[in-house]
Amino acid sequence: MNIVDRALRNWKLHVLALILTVIAELIGTHSFKLGPASLVMIPLLYSFILGALCGLPMLKLLSREDMFETSSLVGVTFFFLMARYGTLVGPSFWKVVHSAPALILQEFGNIGTVFFGIPIAVMLGLRREAVGAAFSNAREPNIAIIGEKYGMDTPEGIGVMGVYVTGTVFGALFCSFMSSFIASTMSGFFSPQALAMACGTGSASMMSASLAPLVEMWPDLKDELAALASASNMCSGLDGVYMCVFLSLPIAEWLVRVCGVKEAPSRPTGSDSK
Amino acid sequence: MTYKQMATFLIICAVQILVGNWVGAQHGLTVWGAEGAAASAALLQESIPGLLVLLGIIAGGVFIAHIIPWKGLPAVAYIVTLGCIVTIPGFPGAEQLTAWVSKINFVGLCTPILAYAGLAVGKDIGILKKQGWRIVLVGLFVFVGTFVGSAVIAELVLRAMAH
Numbered sequence: 001m002n003i004v005d006r007a008l009r010n011w012k013l014h015v016l017a018l019i020l021t022v023i024a025e026l027i028g029t030h031s032f033k034l035g036p037a038s039l040v041m042i043p044l045l046y047s048f049i050l051g052a053l054c055g056l057p058m059l060k061l062l063s064r065e066d067m068f069e070t071s072s073l074v075g076v077t078f079f080f081l082m083a084r085y086g087t088l089v090g091p092s093f094w095k096v097v098h099s100a101p102a103l104i105l106q107e108f109g110n111i112g113t114v115f116f117g118i119p120i121a122v123m124l125g126l127r128r129e130a131v132g133a134a135f136s137n138a139r140e141p142n143i144a145i146i147g148e149k150y151g152m153d154t155p156e157g158i159g160v161m162g163v164y165v166t167g168t169v170f171g172a173l174f175c176s177f178m179s180s181f182i183a184s185t186m187s188g189f190f191s192p193q194a195l196a197m198a199c200g201t202g203s204a205s206m207m208s209a210s211l212a213p214l215v216e217m218w219p220d221l222k223d224e225l226a227a228l229a230s231a232s233n234m235c236s237g238l239d240g241v242y243m244c245v246f247l248s249l250p251i252a253e254w255l256v257r258v259c260g261v262k263e264a265p266s267r268p269t270g271s272d273s274k
Numbered sequence: 275m276t277y278k279q280m281a282t283f284l285i286i287c288a289v290q291i292l293v294g295n296w297v298g299a300q301h302g303l304t305v306w307g308a309e310g311a312a313a314s315a316a317l318l319q320e321s322i323p324g325l326l327v328l329l330g331i332i333a334g335g336v337f338i339a340h341i342i343p344w345k346g347l348p349a350v351a352y353i354v355t356l357g358c359i360v361t362i363p364g365f366p367g368a369e370q371l372t373a374w375v376s377k378i379n380f381v382g383l384c385t386p387i388l389a390y391a392g393l394a395v396g397k398d399i400g401i402l403k404k405q406g407w408r409i410v411l412v413g414l415f416v417f418v419g420t421f422v423g424s425a426v427i428a429e430l431v432l433r434a435m436a437h
Binding site for chain 1: 275276279280282283284286287288289290291293294296297298300327328331332335336337349350351353354355356357358359360361362363365366369371372375378380381382383384386387388389390391392393394395396397398399401402405406408409410412413414415416417418419420421422423424425426427429431432435
């Protein structure tokens with residue numbers, strides 16, 4: 001019996017997920033004023049935090065085996081989200097096509113990541129790890145790029161995996177707070193449409209978590225914002241990868257040298273022997 | 275994962291979504307007692323067709339991924355594309371499909387998904403501890419950089435297009 005079979009038969013996981021979902025939905029959406037910013041708390045944040053708390057060793061609720069079994073299922077849960085996101089883009093399809101130039105060009109925002117991230121990474125004492133950590137927001141396709149070019153058991157590989165795991169652990173929470181903060185303090189400059197497109201740059205759960213506060217703040221634009229965020233997420237999956245290979249990775253390589261990291265790039269094991 | 279395992283889990287997941295969506299929708303209820311119970315039952319009932327449509331889109335997407343010989347794209351890419359195509363105005367039945375799926379709150383859909391992600395997250399804490407707080411900090415800065423970078427460009431392009 002493989003891990004998925006064991007996970008499917010592990011009723012503790014499914015009952016826990018159901019209980020957490022019900023608790024989170026009962027609490028519902030709340031927003032708080034924090035000085036000039038407002039913080040929107042949404043059910044998906046509660047269910048994630050409660051789920052993470054269930055994993056505390058002192059509770060003896062979940063074993064490591066349970067956690068690995070759960071993670072074998074997580075990929076399929078996103079099928080529902082992606083099906084729903086597709087049906088959000090469809091009805092506003094022509095509006096989205098009209099915004100295509102903005103959707104495609106905003107992928108250049110990745111360069112912002114590099115110019116912001118590399119100097120900070122080097123300042124914090126990272127060396128070659130900085131390239132892997134700060135050339136992109138480290139979603140699955142970006143890991144593949146680093147793995148192929150440098151190998152995964154190298155400083156670059158450690159860097160990209162570190163940010164990837166940061167994303168799975170803190171991504172949804174952090175992106176949700178960041179988006180409520182930016183939307184509530186800088187709505188003078190940013191239109192909700194531009195912010196919605198920016199929501200689509202991360203993983204599907206980061207996108208939902210950062211989109212939810214926008215939908216709370218502009219309920220009339222709900223469908224349009226969701227369509228733009230989903231369309232932007234689809235674009236990131238396609239042209240975002242090319243942007244990383246041809247633009248942000250070379251810039252990261254150059255910038256890390258400017259910042260004083262002189263070590264040669266790592267090479268995947270086995271590539272020297274050819 | 276085999277297709278049988280996938281189907282089993284999709285059904286488990288569908289139940290979670292149905293219950294979560296139903297509990298979430300109760301916040302909008304303003305009637306109580308027997309009338310409230312009837313309204314609540316109606317909420318549950320009207321979300322079922324939408325959920326079935328989503329299951330259909332998923333099945334279609336997985337099927338397309340299965341029959342296409344080029345395996346460069348994951349099934350989710352076909353699922354999201356199919357979901358988009360069948361709801362474009364003008365596609366046969368698009369209005370009806372859109373009306374059905376609109377009963378499934380898209381933010382609420384994430385509640386059970388993130389519950390599973392949360393239950394699994396404990397296994398990653400060890401990796402984070404090993405790699406240290408500096409990479410975590412860089413990661414958070416990277417998320418800010420990507421978000422703000424994209425938002426600035428999107429904003430400027432949208433303004434340029436408005437002119």
